[in-house]
Amino acid sequence: MTQAYAARRLEVNGIVQGVGFRPFVYNLANHFGLKGEVANTSTGVSIHIEGPLDRIQSFETDLATKCPPLAHIVEISTRSESVKQYAGFNIVKSRGRAAMSTLISPDVSICDDCLRELFDPKDRRYLYPFINCTNCGPRYTIIDDIPYDRPKTSMRHFKMCNACQSEYDDPTDRRFHAQPNACVECGPFVSLFDRREKPIDAGDPVKKAADLLRRGYIVAIKGLGGFHLAADAENSAAVIRLRNRKMRQEKPFAIISADLAGIRKYAGVEPEEEKLLTSIQRPIVLLKKKTANCIAEEVAPRNKYFGVMLPCTPLHYLLLKHGFNALVMTSANLSEEPIAIDNDDAFERLGDIADYFLIHNRDIYLRSDDSIVKHTAGHTRPIRRSRGFVPIPVFLNDPVPPILACGAELKNTICITTGDKAFISQHIGDLENKATLDFFKLTVAHLQRILAITPEIIAFDMHPDYLSTVHAKEQQGIRKVEVQHHHAHIVSCMAEHKLEGEVIGLAFDGTGYGTDGTLWGGEVLVAEAKQFKRVAHLAYVPMPGSAAAIKEPWRMAISYLQDAFGENFWDLDLPVLTRIEPPKLKIIVEMILKGVNSPQTSSLGRLFDGVAAIIGIRQQVNFEGQAALELEMLAADDADSIYDFEWVTGDMFKILPAPIIRGVVTDVQNGLPVAEIGAKFHKTIVALFAEVCASVRNESELNRVVLSGGCFQNSILLAGLIQKLESLNFQVFAHRQIPTNDGGISLGQAVVAAAVSRR
Ligand code: ZN
Ligand code: ZN
Ligand code: FE
Numbered sequence: 001m002t003q004a005y006a007a008r009r010l011e012v013n014g015i016v017q018g019v020g021f022r023p024f025v026y027n028l029a030n031h032f033g034l035k036g037e038v039a040n041t042s043t044g045v046s047i048h049i050e051g052p053l054d055r056i057q058s059f060e061t062d063l064a065t066k067c068p069p070l071a072h073i074v075e076i077s078t079r080s081e082s083v084k085q086y087a088g089f090n091i092v093k094s095r096g097r098a099a100m101s102t103l104i105s106p107d108v109s110i111c112d113d114c115l116r117e118l119f120d121p122k123d124r125r126y127l128y129p130f131i132n133c134t135n136c137g138p139r140y141t142i143i144d145d146i147p148y149d150r151p152k153t154s155m156r157h158f159k160m161c162n163a164c165q166s167e168y169d170d171p172t173d174r175r176f177h178a179q180p181n182a183c184v185e186c187g188p189f190v191s192l193f194d195r196r197e198k199p200i201d202a203g204d205p206v207k208k209a210a211d212l213l214r215r216g217y218i219v220a221i222k223g224l225g226g227f228h229l230a231a232d233a234e235n236s237a238a239v240i241r242l243r244n245r246k247m248r249q250e251k252p253f254a255i256i257s258a259d260l261a262g263i264r265k266y267a268g269v270e271p272e273e274e275k276l277l278t279s280i281q282r283p284i285v286l287l288k289k290k291t292a293n294c295i296a297e298e299v300a301p302r303n304k305y306f307g308v309m310l311p312c313t314p315l316h317y318l319l320l321k322h323g324f325n326a327l328v329m330t331s332a333n334l335s336e337e338p339i340a341i342d343n344d345d346a347f348e349r350l351g352d353i354a355d356y357f358l359i360h361n362r363d364i365y366l367r368s369d370d371s372i373v374k375h376t377a378g379h380t381r382p383i384r385r386s387r388g389f390v391p392i393p394v395f396l397n398d399p400v401p402p403i404l405a406c407g408a409e410l411k412n413t414i415c416i417t418t419g420d421k422a423f424i425s426q427h428i429g430d431l432e433n434k435a436t437l438d439f440f441k442l443t444v445a446h447l448q449r450i451l452a453i454t455p456e457i458i459a460f461d462m463h464p465d466y467l468s469t470v471h472a473k474e475q476q477g478i479r480k481v482e483v484q485h486h487h488a489h490i491v492s493c494m495a496e497h498k499l500e501g502e503v504i505g506l507a508f509d510g511t512g513y514g515t516d517g518t519l520w521g522g523e524v525l526v527a528e529a530k531q532f533k534r535v536a537h538l539a540y541v542p543m544p545g546s547a548a549a550i551k552e553p554w555r556m557a558i559s560y561l562q563d564a565f566g567e568n569f570w571d572l573d574l575p576v577l578t579r580i581e582p583p584k585l586k587i588i589v590e591m592i593l594k595g596v597n598s599p600q601t602s603s604l605g606r607l608f609d610g611v612a613a614i615i616g617i618r619q620q621v622n623f624e625g626q627a628a629l630e631l632e633m634l635a636a637d638d639a640d641s642i643y644d645f646e647w648v649t650g651d652m653f654k655i656l657p658a659p660i661i662r663g664v665v666t667d668v669q670n671g672l673p674v675a676e677i678g679a680k681f682h683k684t685i686v687a688l689f690a691e692v693c694a695s696v697r698n699e700s701e702l703n704r705v706v707l708s709g710g711c712f713q714n715s716i717l718l719a720g721l722i723q724k725l726e727s728l729n730f731q732v733f734a735h736r737q738i739p740t741n742d743g744g745i746s747l748g749q750a751v752v753a754a755a756v757s758r759r
Helices: 023-029 053-065 112-118 162-169 205-212 235-245 259-266 272-280 314-320 343-350 434-451 467-474 485-496 549-552 553-570 582-592 605-614 626-634 658-669 674-700 715-727 741-759
Strands: 007-017 035-040 042-050 071-081 089-091 192-194 219-222 225-230 254-255 284-288 305-311 327-331 355-361 372-376 379-384 394-400 402-405 415-424 457-461 479-483 501-514 519-527 531-539 646-648 653-654 704-708 731-733
Touching: 007 053, 023 035, 023 042, 023 053, 023 089, 042 053, 042 415, 053 071, 112 314, 192 205, 192 219, 205 225, 205 314, 205 327, 205 355, 219 314, 219 343, 225 235, 225 343, 225 741, 235 327, 259 272, 272 372, 284 479, 314 327, 314 355, 327 549, 343 355, 372 715, 379 741, 394 485, 394 741, 402 741, 415 434, 415 741, 434 467, 457 467, 457 741, 479 485, 485 501, 485 519, 485 531, 485 553, 485 704, 485 741, 501 605, 519 605, 519 674, 549 553, 549 605, 553 582, 553 658, 553 674, 605 626, 626 674, 626 715, 653 658, 653 674, 658 674, 674 715, 704 715, 715 731
Parallel strands: 035 089, 219 355, 254 305, 284 372, 402 457, 457 479, 501 704, 531 653, 704 731
Antiparallel strands: 007 042, 007 071, 035 042, 192 355, 219 225, 225 327, 254 327, 284 305, 372 379, 394 415, 402 415, 501 519, 519 531, 646 653
């Protein structure tokens, strides 16, 4: 019996251009002996396919399930067409602006095929640091404009040799239309310099750089999304030198190893973590340290985790094959400035940090830091969503107008929407200096250009002093929507999970500007996209010295002690008090009592800081959230009991920190180990907010709880609350696609602005 002969039209939507999709379709059609054609369109790829029906069905299955690694199919629509009696299967040229509104792929790691060729002495790209194909290599960071074609990328300066060109032109080749295609004959190359820009004469600059690293030197290395600073991770002296020169005292450094076996020497790797490490995004994955390990203590002091990645570029593979267990591979910048991407800029800004520079002549147009993820509480949680993930959009429930959301201040990202897609930018950084503000503006302009979006609405944080807010307010002729910080947090998580209607939102972080002008951060909201109601919060305490109280948690300790004990706190026998000079202590108390430079805060992050200082683990911090992080790191796995807590009811619940603080002080005075106090404190916060949620449910009948804000980077808090709330039959939602910290705020702002504009 002969099969029915049929024809179909398939429209494929998503990231399907510049990722080897058409050759894949071509090969698939030939594999099944089908006829027809494939072309790029303005929304993706259009396929006409004809032949026996059963084979068409197999083709359709494979199309959806076996597509190239960089392709990201959003939707395939299918309809019947009349048979046109094609002679074969062809790739046909796209017309005009066909590629203009399609999605661009992120930069991803070298693929297995290219890796094999890289180390194959018979291959013409043997040891060539810029080997790539349609399935791998740079994309987002080398694009200047659309359509994504070589002349619009930083590869335009390199004319392909005949061998490369014929690969590029051959639809059956892995390098068909691979825009960064290159070889040693025609492509970019690597060179080595000293810090005074003097070239180092070395037959193999990569090998020479490896020698220098082994001798303890610091080498700046140009990677995919920017420069890294590298040092031998087993060499304490080198790591300390890097810390001193970079002026980064204790914040953990990321490390890189050649393979999983190398990583297992110093860190535990669970199956989910192995998947993350080897994924094409190659993020930094937080892995539990092994107790005895070869890595210098200074790499991640007082932390249970190492941030570890596998190489994502051929250059990193080549470097690591010279036999390191691990190299520190940290963003090349001075403290919190944007990472260097340009060779001249690198020499200028990093000349006092790096001893040598391993650079190349393929320009990076848009910097993109390494992404950071952690597998915790059953899922992968992004901490920084950047290289490898951007610019894949978050897909929204409903189409929204074109919106630019400017993000928050710290860990800034921006978000641009069109239709049902929200594009969150790469990590921009802390908007506290001009260099980062410039990068913010550049990213806004760049994303608008490559996505061809002109925003009609601009959304921004309520904090009048955020540079992102100031920038937004300066814009003319565009509708402006101000969004409260914690509302944006909750809605960002709702958008990720496509939640509609009202939810109970727990927004816990360090700081966010409240509608009453105070600094919020321990907030329980009843929220939906267009509005929210604050139903509970930590009671206010003063932050003596304002921003100084963030850098010096002992100030918060004084504030909480004063709140809990009144003036009697002077008499307490606590190490935190004896460490502070009496005149200084007196000034702080005066500030608190008179309200001088002491804004009110309901922040949970500050409560963590205060408790960390009271139990004596940290008086001052070197980076944001350090005290809270160390409190988490040293806390025991579980506690037998919890501290008393209470709240006062009224138009909203005010949760009193005082009983908790009094409990902590009693335990300190009784000599309870800090690990146990830490565990007890975490467990108290979990029990307390679970009980608050239950009370809110009684009144509102809401059963969905959404968790967002920087405090949920704390795994004990996140896992504890999820477990406790689920045991009370709540449906709980936490972040899985975007960061829970302020890096996710821009998405929430955009969705709030869309809802407000719909009203
Ligand atoms: Zn490849
Ligand atoms: Zn070539
Ligand atoms: Fe926040």
